[in-house]
Amino acid sequence: MKNKIINFIITFFLISVFIFIFFDKFAMPIYIRKGNTDRLINVRGKILERAISELKVSGFNGVVFDTVFTSELLPQTIIDQYPPSGQKVKKGRTVRLKISRPEKMVNVPSLVGKSRRSAEIAIQQLGLELDTVYIEFNPDYPRGTVAWQFPKSGDKIKKGRGLQITVSQGLPPDFYQVPQLFGLSLNSAKDKLSLSRLKLGKITYQQNEDLVPYTILDQSISPGTVLNKTTQINLIVSVLNLQDIFDSIQNQK
Known part of the structure; x- marks a missing residue:
């Protein structure tokens, strides 16, 4: 019984060696085209x-x-x-x-006048970066909007490059700029003065049949004038008939 086991082991070993040599020397070289x-x-x-x-x-x-x-x-x-x-x-x-x-080169978008968030989205959509953000008072642009950019709109730059912008803080605390009121209605002029933190002064009426009633004909301080404190702005306003204004004043007494 013991001899049979030994013979089986020897036979199994010899067969295994033969199979290994066959695959190593013949089958595998043919398969992988070793030569x-x-x-x-x-x-x-x-x-x-x-x-x-x-x-x-x-x-x-x-x-x-x-x-x-x-x-x-x-x-x-x-x-x-x-x-x-x-x-x-x-x-x-x-x-x-x-x-x-x-x-890749991309065209720089126009950012001036946009909100900071809108500018950031426009930049990201083109694969650009927001490099530097400056903050300053600027009377020409509402608070929170872009007042300046570099590079400028239309320039070509490489994708991934950064842009610089200035975000407006609006009007400085001691900055009062007189708006253009000529041609506006009286109500619109009042609203514009309020936005500019200025006061409505004396109203003088002037008869003018060619214009819509209560149109601003003139203002006491020229538009664009910069003041260092809030000031009253006197207005000249058109009416169709001065008698109507006189009667209105008399009725208020």
């Missing part, structure tokens, strides 16, 4: 056209499978390859190449 392999050349750092040509001469095929946008390398420079150089591979194998592309 038709070569070490892969290194094409990193070369221009795509030259890299593909050298691969073809060496018996391989090159194909672009990925790109990287960069300004640090010449366009179509090979950044990486797979399989890597030096690896033993079959002839005719396709080598995947990663190449460089020029960075």
Whole structure:
């Protein structure tokens, strides 16, 4: 019984060795075509056209499978390859190449007059960044809106670059600028004076049949004048008939 076990073990061992030698020396070389392999050349750092040509001469095929946008390398420079150089591979194998592309240029959007949030969204949608935000008083732009930008609208810059903007804080505390009131209705003029933190002064009526009643004909301080304190602005207003104004005043007494 013991001899049978020993014979079985020896037989099993010999068969296993035979199978291993057969696959190692005959079956596997045929399967992987061992006699038709070569070490892969290194094409990193070369221009795509030259890299593909050298691969073809060496018996391989090159194909672009990925790109990287960069300004640090010449366009179509090979950044990486797979399989890597030096690896033993079959002839005719396709080598995947990663190449460089020029960075994309985008038009700078117009941001002046937009809210800060709207400006940020417009910048992000184009793949740009908000680099610096300045805050300052500016009487020409409402509080919270963009009053200045750099680069300016329409310029072309590389994708991923940053922009600078200035966000208005509105009117300074001691800044009062007289608005243009000529041609406005009396009610509109009152609203505009209120927004400018100025006061309505004396109203003088002047008969004028060519204009809509209660249209502003003149103002006591020229539009655009900057004052350092709140001031009354006197107005001249049109009416169709001065008698109507006189009667209205008499009725109020």
